[in-house]
Amino acid sequence: MAEVAHADVAHDDHHDHHEQSFWSKYVFSTDHKIIGFQYMFTGMAMALIGGYFAYVFRMQLAFPGSSIPFWGTLSPAAYNSLVTNHGTIMIFWVAMPVLIAAMGNFLIPLMIGCDDMVFPRINRLSYQIFLISAIVLIISFFVPGGGFGGAWTSYPPLSAKAEYNSTPFGAPLWLIAVTLEIVAFLLGGINFITTVMNARAKGMKLYDIPIIVWMIVIASILFMCSVGPLVAGAVMLLFDQTLGTAFFDPVAGGDPVLWQHLFWFFGHPEVYVVLLPAMGIVGEITCTFARKKLFGYKLVLYSSVGLGILSFFVWAHHQFISGVDPRATYLFTTTTLLISIPVAIMIFAFIATLYGGSIRFTTAMLFGLAFTGEFLLGGVTGIWLGSSGTDIYLHDTYFVLAHFHYTFVPIAIIAPFAAIYYWFPKMFGRMMNETWGKIHFWGTIIPFNGIFIPLFILGAGGQHRRIYNFQNYPDLAGVDMQDMRVFATLSLVVMLMFQIVFIVNFIVSLKRGKKVGKNPWKANTLEWVAPSPPPHGNFGDTMPEVYRGPYEYSVEGREEDYWPQNEKPAES
């Protein structure tokens, strides 16, 4: 298969020799790097929308009923729509494209030493479908009745009937957008797996593959295995919405809880689909800047496989109190608490990698370390929720919200920032400004904790999610609780303001950043062998050969503290 694929790529190369127009080079490109950028920039644009939504509804919660700058007064319907689409966007249109698609596309061929994905045209199709899905979602905000407001989990019967959700067009469009997005990532995932299995550089054995590449492959497999039920469920729900079928309508013999099973059978592995690439990014960065070999490479790899398998047996912990047989929770509590072990092994391995290191605090490394520290809190707070006993009380409170933001913000915001600061020189051939990077780092991390620590307390105090004005509840309307809400909102505003630093730094560095050579961080993996930025075909005339694993840092008896994978061993 590899030969066939290479022939295909070579064919493309032939076409690319003559001068390309802007359209064929940047818009309809089959080059994996350009497609990676397309995903990355689309993801960043969607993140701005998702962040804006968060700003609007947090302002409403802090200052209920007042006119919100850049929005106006917020109606309950619009509030529901904003929280729904904030969640949907951040997971499906930010975490997925940036972590899996952008990083996977940009890094996989470079890191395994080949010239492109094995199916470049499927790759292009994947992005095009993804772009259409994003456009469909944005259109759904402006149709009559407004955007879908039934929460990102879209539970029927609310989501199934316009008379219940009062969004006759928003709800089906939302569902179509999510389904299209999933199709796009299936195509991308097939490509990643095939490429890694077939197109590795000469000499690269399975245990020589950088950990992030493994993580993206495992995540793609998880995604492919878990997504079938969701697509089936989405089609059934779309039929319920548009054709009047009753798959989820109890009045006509359907079962609304069925959707929850289909959704969460996908939904929980999905968490690990985005977690694993983020872990991979942090693993790469930790090794490079601690100048250390990854502690227990195989342990991390096997843990992630174990994590993936176990993740298919935990889904009903989202449904403890939703009317499933109460005895089922014994099983799902046990599996949920057991899944803490593979995750903890991976986190411990990253922490142990620091031992005996020589840590360089670059901006990328700061974000990488912040991921480990913040994710730790996100991970452990899952225990209160995985325990079905405490979940009776904490389910759907702000405790849950704070918990998964402590996992998803590290995954979808902190890890991508780490990746961008780390691979920016490779992507664009210039450095990002480190001083502004560090200002951005502290301006992101401190307010992030300022947002969600108060929300833990509010959640433990009995405040539920998706309520647009807590002043209607006497027990929740107290001054102390309102002060915490205001504090969280102000922290969010500060955090969003500091993202301007990042955007300016990014744009200025594209034009004016210090030019760099091939390997500014003195890293081992193959992407640093290619020129910065890599040309079409990546490595020029000689493709790299691999002689050792990816993390041979600080090997005793060597002058240099790094040992690139492609460097020929001395004749002995």
Place this chain on the structure above:
Amino acid sequence: MFDFLDRFMPGFLEMLLPRASEYAIEIDVLFDVITILVGFWFFLVLGYFFYLIFRYRHRPGQKAEYVTGETHKQKQAIEIPHLLILACDIAIIVPTFVVWYNIKIDIPPPEEEVRIVSQQWAWTFYHAGQDGVLGTDDDVASVNELRLKKNVQYTYHLESKDVMHSFSIPVFRLKQDAVPGRVISGHFKPIMEGEWDVQCAEMCGVAHGIMGARVIIESEEEHNAWLAAKTPEQAGDNLVAAIEETLSVAKEDRNNG
């Protein structure tokens, strides 16, 4: 058992809101057990993490060590903590099962019953009338107001007329989704007089945010006086009025773009 354990626990949740049901103490103790076990590991690992960051910061002329993490001894450094974590997991799972069984599976014989009907967007509570039996002609219905007697063991029967709702009384530490097409039963025993919030905890449409109610726990005499003042099954008009009120909020201009 939980009363005994509670004496040694910090009582984190009780600092935030009272325990108004008999089993609230069980969830509070479980919460504390988890907080202590998880908190220990969290701060230990975080502390070690910061120590490593400080200890192994880059200094000129110093080189990192070559550690593979593949030798038996190094692997143990990861494996032993994880056996301890597994032990902690089990220490959490066992009381979890007990609490879950007590609250959600084992329903004690009721002294009184109450029927809870949720719909977009109001709660209707059907109380047993003067005869103390639910399902007879003298049942008293009330909208968005649940009246309970202190120290009486209740069984509730939860229904939904339209979409998923979730019946949550934070001071009881109770939550149960209402699923259309099903009647889900559970129990509680109020142990404290007072008045607190009932919240809907499942997104149920436009006016989900105002689908609240109040639970009022009173003495038997007060409760009987309230029952006597009510004519049976008079919820109809109140229900329509309550839903119309929430609808008026729901129909506010959509400002969605």
